[in-house]
Amino acid sequence: MNIPITLNRLTKTFQAGGTENQVLKDITLKLISSESTAIVGTSGSGKSTLLSIIGTLDRPTNGSFFLGERDVLKMKAGELSEVRFNDIGFIFQQFHLVTSLTVLENVLSPLLMRKVEFNKKERAISLLERVGLKDHFHKLPSQLSGGQQQRVAIARALINHPAWILADEPTGNLDTGTGDTILSLLLELKEETGCGLIIVTHDLELAKKMDRQIEIQDGEILSEERRTTV
Secondary structure, eight states: OOOOEEEEEEEEEEEETTEEEEEEEEEEEEEOTTSEEEEEOOTTSSHHHHHHHHTTSSOOSEEEEEETTEEGGGOOHHHHHHHHHHHEEEEETTOOOOTTSOHHHHHHGGGTTOOOSSOHHHHHHHHHHHTTOTTOTTOOGGGSOHHHHHHHHHHHHHTTOOSEEEEESTTTTSOHHHHHHHHHHHHHHHHHHOOEEEEEESOHHHHTTSSEEEEEETTEEEEEEEOOOO
């Protein structure tokens, strides 16, 4: 499960209307699964772009990116799809649940048409029970609160035993109390499963609860801190 992420001198440039916009500048990082990591910064700082690259949803303009010993930037589309399926679980601010599917069906949805070495339904039920949704298997997303919908999204992200969970503003649509509960759940599941956890957030108080905080400003790493324990 321990698959480090290594980024070296990563840049990302967009072209718009003849103008070049450098969103990421010379990002060098090594992320390890034993640490929970928060990437913080204001809107437009480049933090979500960085997470998209780490999640193989986007490609950098220059630099190198290794997932363990694998050179991600040399992979073709089919290989990247397999990396996303096998190694990465995504959680988003907007939940992205399929409104016509039940809670259980949503959790099972990443495994559609996939062969796996475990019982799909048993795994989904076990995860839903773990995130506190034992009595909600057959409900639709519209019948759940925001916090419950995010719990479904967490269970879905974990369905295939990923090496990494990447969460983009996972508490952004939740009130403070519910957001704190969701973060605590993510940290507990990280310890239980051994997966790595990277959260993008603008909430500095939330970030302080993570082992490591990386602040991005104008596409560059401004500072790094590690949480001190007493």
